[in-house]
Each structure stands twice: as C-alpha cells, then as structure tokens.
Amino acid sequence: xxxxxxxxxxxxxxxxxxxxxxxxxxxxxxxxxxxxxxxxxxxxxxxxxxxxxxxxxxxxxxxxxxxxxxxxxxxxxxxxxxxxxxxxxxxxxxxxxxxxxxxxxxxxxxxxxxxxxxxxxxxxxxxxxxxxxxxxxxxxxxxxxxxxxxxxxxxxxxxxxxxxxxxxxxxxxxxxxxxxxxxxxxxxxxxxxxxxxxxxxxxxxxxxxxxxxxxxxxxxxxxxxxxxxxxxxxxxxxxxxxxxxxxxxxxxxxxxxxxxxxxxxxxxxxxxxxxxxxxxxxxxxxxxxxxxxxxxxxxxxxxxxxxxxxxxxxxxxxxxxxxxxxxxxxxxxxxxxxxxxxxxxxxxxxxxxxxxxxxxxxxxxxxxxxxxxxxxxxxxxxxxxxxxxxxxxxxxxxxxxxxxxxxxxxxxxxxxxxxxxxxxxxxxxxxxxxxxxxxxxxxxxxxxxxxxxxxxxxxxxxxxxxxxxxxxxxxxxxxxxxxxxxxxxxxxxxxxxxxxxxxxxxxxxxxxxxxxxxxxxxxxxxxxxxxxxxxxxxxxxxxxxxxxxxxxxxxxxxxxxxxxxxxxxxxxxxxxxxxxxxxxxxxxxxxxxxxxxxxxxxxxxxxxxxxxxxxxxxxxxxxxxxxxxxxxxxxxxxxxxxxxxxxxxxxxxxxxxxxxxxxxxxxxxxxxxxxxxxxxxxxxxxxxxxxxxxxxxxxxxxxxxxxxxxxxxxxxxxxxxxxxxxxxxxxxxxxxxxxxxxxxxxxxxxxxxxxxxxxxxxxxxxxxxxxxxxxxxxxxxxxxxxxxxxxxxxxxxxxxxxxxxxxxxxxxxxx
DNA sequence: AGCACGCCGACT
DNA sequence: GTCGGCGTGCTC
Numbered sequence: 001x002x003x004x005x006x007x008x009x010x011x012x013x014x015x016x017x018x019x020x021x022x023x024x025x026x027x028x029x030x031x032x033x034x035x036x037x038x039x040x041x042x043x044x045x046x047x048x049x050x051x052x053x054x055x056x057x058x059x060x061x062x063x064x065x066x067x068x069x070x071x072x073x074x075x076x077x078x079x080x081x082x083x084x085x086x087x088x089x090x091x092x093x094x095x096x097x098x099x100x101x102x103x104x105x106x107x108x109x110x111x112x113x114x115x116x117x118x119x120x121x122x123x124x125x126x127x128x129x130x131x132x133x134x135x136x137x138x139x140x141x142x143x144x145x146x147x148x149x150x151x152x153x154x155x156x157x158x159x160x161x162x163x164x165x166x167x168x169x170x171x172x173x174x175x176x177x178x179x180x181x182x183x184x185x186x187x188x189x190x191x192x193x194x195x196x197x198x199x200x201x202x203x204x205x206x207x208x209x210x211x212x213x214x215x216x217x218x219x220x221x222x223x224x225x226x227x228x229x230x231x232x233x234x235x236x237x238x239x240x241x242x243x244x245x246x247x248x249x250x251x252x253x254x255x256x257x258x259x260x261x262x263x264x265x266x267x268x269x270x271x272x273x274x275x276x277x278x279x280x281x282x283x284x285x286x287x288x289x290x291x292x293x294x295x296x297x298x299x300x301x302x303x304x305x306x307x308x309x310x311x312x313x314x315x316x317x318x319x320x321x322x323x324x325x326x327x328x329x330x331x332x333x334x335x336x337x338x339x340x341x342x343x344x345x346x347x348x349x350x351x352x353x354x355x356x357x358x359x360x361x362x363x364x365x366x367x368x369x370x371x372x373x374x375x376x377x378x379x380x381x382x383x384x385x386x387x388x389x390x391x392x393x394x395x396x397x398x399x400x401x402x403x404x405x406x407x408x409x410x411x412x413x414x415x416x417x418x419x420x421x422x423x424x425x426x427x428x429x430x431x432x433x434x435x436x437x438x439x440x441x442x443x444x445x446x447x448x449x450x451x452x453x454x455x456x457x458x459x460x461x462x463x464x465x466x467x468x469x470x471x472x473x474x475x476x477x478x479x480x481x482x483x484x485x486x487x488x489x490x491x492x493x494x495x496x497x498x499x500x501x502x503x504x505x506x507x508x509x510x511x512x513x514x515x516x517x518x519x520x521x522x523x524x525x526x527x528x529x530x531x532x533x534x535x536x537x538x539x540x541x542x543x544x545x546x547x548x549x550x551x552x553x554x555x556x557x558x559x560x561x562x563x564x565x566x567x568x569x570x571x572x573x574x575x576x577x578x579x580x581x582x583x584x585x586x587x588x589x590x591x592x593x594x595x596x597x598x599x600x601x602x603x604x605x606x607x608x609x610x611x612x613x614x615x616x617x618x619x620x621x622x623x624x625x626x627x628x629x630x631x632x633x634x635x636x637x638x639x640x641x642x643x644x645x646x647x648x649x650x651x652x653x654x655x656x657x658x659x660x661x662x663x664x665x666x667x668x669x670x671x672x673x674x675x676x677x678x679x680x681x682x683x684x685x686x687x688x689x690x691x692x693x694x695x696x697x698x699x700x701x702x703x704x705x706x707x708x709x710x711x712x713x714x715x716x717x718x719x720x721x722x723x724x725x726x727x728x729x730x731x732x733x734x735x736x737x738x739x740x741x742x743x744x745x746x747x748x749x750x751x752x753x754x755x756x757x758x759x760x761x762x763x764x765x766x767x768x769x770x771x772x773x774x775x776x777x778x779x780x781x782x783x784x785x786x787x788x789x790x791x792x793x794x795x796x797x798x799x800x801x802x803x804x805x806x807x808x809x810x811x812x813x814x815x
Numbered sequence: 816a817g818c819a820c821g822c823c824g825a826c827t
Numbered sequence: 828g829t830c831g832g833c834g835t836g837c838t839c
Contacts, residue, residue, distance in 0.1 A: 006839080010816045016839035039818065039838045061839055094816080802835065819837090826830080 001025065002053055004064060006036055006046035007082075007093045009106050011414075015049050015093055019061040028064070031072030031079055033105070035065040045106040047074060047097060049082075065162070073105070073374070075391050077429040084425055089813045090723075090792060091415035099415060100389035102366035113161065114142050116171050129160040134169060186234035188248070188259050190221055203256065213250050216243045220257060234259055281464075284314055287457050291318060294455035295433040300424055302403075302449035303437040304700075305459030306468060307669025311437045312342060313463070315399050316349065318435065319380060323350075327396025327432075329380040332423055334405035335630075336360065336384050342401070343382060350380050357383035357390060385410075385419035388426055395430040398423050402630075403436035403445055404662055409814075416812045420445075439669060440662040443655075443707045447718040458700075462676070469640070469671045469678030471696040473687040487583050488575060488643050493681055494587060496639060500679075501591055501620045505638040509623045510667050511580045512648060514550060514597055516542035518574025520558070524567035529559065535765040541599060542578050552767040575644060581623040588621065596624035629666035635674045640667050645684045649691065652762055654716045657691050658707055664695055715777055717814070721784055723776040723791060724815035726761065728769040728808040738804045739772035745797050746774065749790035754778055769808070775815070788813075 002025070005015040018036050020028055028034070032048045045068060055061070082100075086093050097106070115137045123131060129152045136143055136151065152160055164170045194203065207214035216237065223232050237243055251257045280288060287303065291314070294301050305311040319329050333342070336358035346354050355378035357369050372378045373390045381387055385408060400408070400423050409418040420436065427434035436445055436454070449456035462468060479490035486494065500507045517540045520529045529538045531549035538547040540558060547556045561568050572579075581595040594610055601607050613619045614634055622628060642648075648660035664682065672678020684692055694703045712719050725742065729735040739758035746755045754777055761771040778787045795811070798804065 008816095008839090010838090012816070012838080018839060036839085042817075042838090056839070059839060098816090805836085806834070817838095820835085822832100822834090824830105824832080827828095 001028070001051040003051070003055065003061060004028065004034070004048050005050035005052070006034060006064070007049050007097050008036070008038060008044050008046045009098045009101075010038075010044075010094045011092060011098075012094050013092050016046070017056045017061045018046075019063045020051070021063050024064060024067060027067055029072050031074035031076065033068040033073055035068060037062050037065065048072075049079065049093065063162070065165070073370075073391060075393065077395075077426070078389065078391060080429045081388075081422075081426050084429075085415065085417055085422060088425075089415055089417045090788075090795070090811045091417070095415040096389075099386065099413070102363050102370065104363050104367050105370065113137065113144070113148075113170050116169060119169055121169055127160075130164055133160055133164060137170060186259050186261055187231045188220060188234045188237065188257055189232065190217075190224055191255055191258050194256055210250065212243065212247045216247045217251055217256060219243075280313055280317060281310065281461075283459055283461055284310055284317075284463075287459055288314055288317055290455065290457050291433075291435065294457075297455075299455045300427065300434040301436065301455045301457055302441055302445050303435055303457050303459070304441050304446070304449075305437065305439060306462060306700075307439045307666070308462040308466065308673050309439070309459035310463035311401075311439075311459065312345065315401070315435070315437065316345065318397060318399075319346075320349075322397040323353075323379050325396060327394050328376070328378070328392060330387060330390075330392065330395060330398045330423075330432075331380060331382045332387065332398065332400045332408075332419065333382065333384060334402050334407035336382070346380060346382060353377070353379035355381045355383075357381055357387040359384060359386060385413075388419060388422055392430065395427070395432040398427045398432055398434045400434065400436045401438075403438045404440050404442040405438075406659075411812070414810075416810065418814055421814065440665045443658050443704065443711060444718045446704050447708060462673075466672070466674065467676035467678075468698065469668050469680050471668070471680045471682065471698065473692055473696055474681055474683045475687045476683050476685050486587070488580060489583065489587065490683060493641055493643060493683055496679065496681055497584075497588070497621065497641060500639040501588065503638075504617070505636050506614065506617065506619065506634065507621045507639040507641060508628055508632070508637055508667065508670055509580060509584060509621060509641045509643065510626070510628060510663070511575070511577045511623065511642070511644060512625050512663065513574070513576045514541075514599060514625060515539035515548065515576035516578035516582075517572030517576055519572075520547065521571050521573050522562035522565065522567055523569035523571050525562060525565040527562050527564040529556075533766070533768050534763060536763055539576065540572060541576075542582070543599070551763060577623060577625050580643065584621055584623055591620040592618055593621045593623060594619045596622055596628050598625070598627065601627065626663055626667075628670070629663055632670050633673060634670070637670050638672055638675065638677060639679050639681070640671045641681045641683070642667075643683045645682045645692065646686060649689065654711070654714065657710070660691055661695060661703060661707075719780065720777045721780050721813075722815040723778065723788075724812040725774045725776070725795075726771055726810045726812070727758075727773070728771045728810070729806065730768060730770070732770045735770050735772050735807060738798075738807045739774060741801070741804070742794065742798045743774055745794040746776065746791070749794055750776070750778075750787060754787070 002020055004018050004020050006018050007015050016036075016038070028048060028051065030048050030051060033045050034048055035043055036046050038044050043065065082093060082096050085091065085096055115134070121134055123134075126134065132151050133148065136148075161170070203217075204214060207217060219237065220232060234248070237248065238245060248257065252259065291301050291303070303311055303314065315331070319331070322329050331342075331346070336356065355369050355372060357366065361369070369378070369381075370390060373381065373392060376393045381390065400420050403420050408420040424434050438445075441449075445454070448454050474490050474492050476485070476490060479485045479492065484491040497507050519537045520540050521527070529547055530536070531538050531552060531554055533552045533554055534549055536549060536551055538549050538556065541548050545558060547558055548554070559570065562570055577595065577597050581593065585593045594613065596610060601610070610619070614622060614632065617636060622632075642664065645664070648663060649656055651659070653659070664680070668678070668680045671680060682692060682695070686692065690706055694706055711717065716722070727735050727739045727742065729738070743755060743758045756775040756777065758772045758774045761773045764770060776791060778784055795809075
C-alpha cells in the first residue's frame, strides 16, 4: 500500500493522492490523521480515506509528512457514513470533514517542529535553508511553520523540513501541535505540616487578628475533615462572595494552606444521586415490546406519541436496556438549548457516563468529548446534528427526538444534509436500532412507516390518562362583523384568557412573527422600507426602536418621516409578536405578561430566567413565537391561544400546512398537562379550512391522509424526490445567465417535467447576492439513482465552464 | 477554500 | 511611476 487517498479540509471535490513514505507504510491505517503538504506552502491535517497501490498518472504525488495518530481517530463505520453522505447529498468529503471535526483536531500550518534529542548535526552537508532552520531550533526549541516563513522562502519550507526529517535531525512535535490542552483546575488543602503538628489552637490564636482568614481556614479544615476523599475546588470557596482570593493568598503565604492543580474534564459531570425510572403504563409497555420486535427484524421505528404520552419513558427504558447490553446510545435533539427536562432525567440516571455535544460547545470542550467517546467512556451522548460524527465505538441505539423539527435540516449549514435521515443510515452502519420520535411526525416519516419501511408505533393516550386538550375555532370574520373584537382579539378570546388567569392558571399566546410590525408603509406615497442589501422589507422592532432585516441582520433607525415624500403618515402594517405582546399587556394591565422570541431571549440566561419565572407562576401570560412550542412543560398552563392562525398557512412552501399543524399541535401540548382541562383557541378568518377542521377533530390518521393526498396531487415528497440547486452571485446578469445555462444542461439529461426553473429565489437578493434556483422533481424508487447520476453529470458539466466558477452553487438534496 | 498570477484604476 | 482591486487557474 504505497499510496493513500487523503481528505483535506477544503471545499474541493473528492480526495487527494499522496505517496506513503516507506517508513510510514507499516503504521498507516484508514481513518488516521496525517500531515500533508498542499499547494506551494500549506500543510494540512488530512484523513486517510483509502490505501492502495495505484500510482497516479497525471501528476506526481507528494509524500505524507507524518502520522498524527497511533490508532485511527475515525472508526470504519464513520468512513462508510462519510462516503454515503457525500454521494447522497452531492457534497464534497472535505466539506464533511470541516463540519465533522473540531478545529483543534485538524490543525494547519500551525504545527510545531523541534530538534530530535541528542543529535549531532553535520553542518557541512546542509544547504543554507537547512542551516537556518537548525540554528533557529537551537535557539527556540519549538517553531511553527508560519514562523519559519520569516527566514525561509515559502516555496522552500516544505523541502527543507522534509530533508531535515529525512536526515533525522528534526521531528514534528505532536504534543505541542495538538492545540488541545486538558484544563487544569485549582484545588486547595490544608498544609500537611499544619495537620501533623497538632498545634491548631496556636494557629487559630494567631489568626484572631484576621477573622476572615480564620473563617476561611476553618471552612477548608471542616470540608477536608468531613469528606477527606473529596478534593476541594478553589473556586467553590469564593462562590458566595464571602471570601476573596486575597484571604486565601494570605493563608497560603503563612504556609497554612496550599493549592494544587489537577486535570479536569472541561465538561462538568454530574456527581449527584442516581435515580431509577418509574414503571411504564400498559400502553407504553406494549409500545416497548413492539420496538423490541422491530429491532429484531432489523427495522427502525417511528414512535408517534401524542404530547405527554411519555415517549421519554420509553426512550429511557430502551436506553437502559442498550447500556446494560454493553452498547452505547446516541440521543439526538434538534437543539440543545431547549431540552432541560430530558437532560435532567438522563443526568440523574447516568451521571458521569452522560456526554453532551452541540454547536454551543467551545472547541476544547468538543475535543474532550471526542476523547471520551473514543475511549468508550461515554455511554450515552445527547447532542445535536454534529454529534452524528463522533467516533462511536459500539453504538447500539440512536434516538432522534422531535424528528419533524426543521432544525435537523438547516439551510445555513454546509454540507446540506438532513440529520434525521442520516441518523437512520448511520444506525445501519453500526447495526444500531434507530427510533424516530415525535408527537407530530413529518409527513415523509409517517409515509415511510406506514409503507412498512419502518415500524410505526402510535401512543394515543397522555400518560396517566390525562385528557387531551380541547380545540375551539373562533371565526374572526363573524366577530368583526358583530363588532365583538378589540384589536386583534375577539371578545371570546379575551374572555377565555381572563377566565384562565383569574383561576391563577397560565396562558400561552402564539404568534409566529418576529418584531413589532412587518412593514413600515407611507400612507401618502406608498413608500416601503426595504433593506439595502436584500430584497425584503425591513421589520420594525419597537422594543429596540429600530428596523431590522431578518435575512442579513442589518439594522437601521426607524425613519420619523417618509424618506421619499417627507410625510409623517408612516403606518405599521403586518402584526408582529411585539405588537401582540403590547396589546395583551394593555388588555390585562395588572397581570404579568412576558414575551418569548429570539429577540427577547438574546441576552445571556434570558431563557433560564423566564423559564423559572413561569415555573414559579410569577408569569400569567407568555406571548411568543414558535419558540414557546418547545420545552415549556409546566403544570399550570391551561390555555393556548393563536390569535392570527391564518398567518401560519400563508407561507410559500409546500410544507406550510404541515408546519402549521405541527406548530399548533406542539404548542397545544403545553396546555392541561396535569389537569386535562387544556383549551386551545384558534382565531381565524377561515374556520372551514381543512387544516383547522382536521386539527379540531383531532383525527390523526385523517390529518396525515389529507397531507398525503395533497402531496400526491401536486407531485411533492414523499411521492417525488426534490433537489434544489441555488446559484448566487453579486451580479444579476451573471447568475441569470449561469442558471439558464445550468437549466439547459439539466433539460438535456432529464425529462422536461422534472426541471422547474430557473427562476429568481423567493428572496431575489440576500446580502447583496442575487440568487436563482432550479427545482428538480425526480421520481422516487429505482430510477432515482439513475436520475441523480444525470444531475451529477450536469453539475460537473456546468463546473467545466470557467466563467461560471465565481458563482456560488448550493445543492439541497431532499429539499 | 486559499493562494499566486495577472491585468487595469487612484494615489505618493 | 507604484499599490491594490478582484477575475482566473491550480492544488495530489
């Protein structure tokens, strides 16, 4: 095996061929990290993806510089997984690598060099550059590649290093090269001499002049005698602000106490008690048995359980079973922030064998989890989509909770993959069972499960037989006609809210639009405030008193007069959540009304604070965007109101109705969790709309049947497979031409009815980039692979055109 | 993705 | 006369 295919952290297609130097041949293995030169001077950490003996024909392969791992950092299952991802989602391996690895595990030219110990350098036979480098190393011991540029020409650096490595004079210092350092934590203890001398009284007498120091000394002494085995964290002493570090320092100066350091995992592990789980209900028990059966047949499971049906209970049971069989569990969530409950329960049960992995961790924390996973120290990992890429050793179960959530398929992240579908594939590679769970499964998953591709399990009762909430539709048109409205609220709705809070219960009001008003419009000349970077109107945020663009984030102050005609008739159109909040506060002036949306939750701990406020029942009404549909499991919420439900439906997206259904159902699940008297009020101008009617009936099979019929009628997934290609460029004419061209190539290979567009994206310009899109509707089944090969062919043909290389191209498979 | 090379406008 | 803008081409 003389050649290796290496993946580099670059947005380039495929992998690169490198020669494996003879001395590395015995040690190199698939899934190891290696250091390789690339382009004139750069050095990258690559991944060994294949080993073979086929010498490249069109170029001379460079050599691998060194191995960074003793054993593969990536298990074979992950290699298969990456291959699948790149083929299925038409994305580069480099993109996957960039996304999957924490940056400290893929260092670039920051790598350090050092002299080998005890060497005799034969300066006679060195060239100038080599001499410079050796001399520099003699002075500085360690030197990184960027520093070398100061005295050796860029193009000669690699050559010089290689030659010195060949001569066995220098080596790559991996310990330093690894950016990651385990964090040291300060601990304190009473100086041992003090303890052995037994002259405590004397010491305390001396300390009488410094009462704070004396108290601190006594505190440490007490902690240490009570639990001699538990080390005392230094930080703990200063927690309540009673002692300061100066007090400790004085004690240390008197040699009474000392501090010492220990390596500590950055991620705090739970050290409290471990809780047992409650027994399952009959319905849950039978669901669990069905899961067992499905797994025996190597089938994955869609667990469709109405809100509060206790899906979590079943998860916990399966997790426990899996772990006691010596296997590990991956628990995926759409976003980690809103998952307090499940985390708490798992923490109580699995303590330090529980790990977390999500976008909010620092790079060091990520590496820590990588290590622990690799050492098989974590039995259950709770994480978001990027947790799919950890180097699991023996995964036995993957749970994808809230599987319908669109956070599993975020548009912003490259590579564009769907974490839910990928989890099913990853489970396959590991031979692990996968459970998709949701109260409102995606239409696609439902279809798949009903088609017997997955096992479908339905939990129809709330745990403890609590009744499901009751739905009521309020006809806003009628209310308006009979003058029974106040602003956006019908009198009926106001009455119900009043009743709820008068009974000391809490109400939730959902309005899924940020800001105060959607548009600021001039009544005199019709001027509308557009974002200067994007083709969207700017939203008025009253709380911050500014205009915001929700696409590029640009902010501007609110114009006082119309910039065009200077009239003062600027009117706010399109109701936002801030306005609803303001209205509710005015309707119930003596009640506590809080707002919950991304704008009000931006401050640190804002979410936690509001959470506690609701929990302590200080809040009477919470007004919020879709954020309130997640994680707010409180006992005293009895009412959910959706004053402008129609706005949920009027979105240009074939999934709009499905989303509306999911959002309404999810937020409804917050009501009457304990009492069973939950009530949902939906205000609409179209009470006869099928979606509202079906929600009111609460006939779940019928709802999904409706969705599926609609999808079939208009040839949308799951009956077809969609691929969306988006092209972006600063110049309209250029993207326009490019997308016309790509469209024509696609039409050459695909049937006419499969190619829609190109056309301007819904938002024609974001951040000064004009965007066009082409939508491909491909048949599913056997032919799909054939068609997709044609798409790939077209894309490659397009890439050949050099003039279009500056065009940004995004491909969304399963859009 | 980065980086070098190369060709045209505003500056000491 | 040069600095620096970004269009184009290439990387195992």
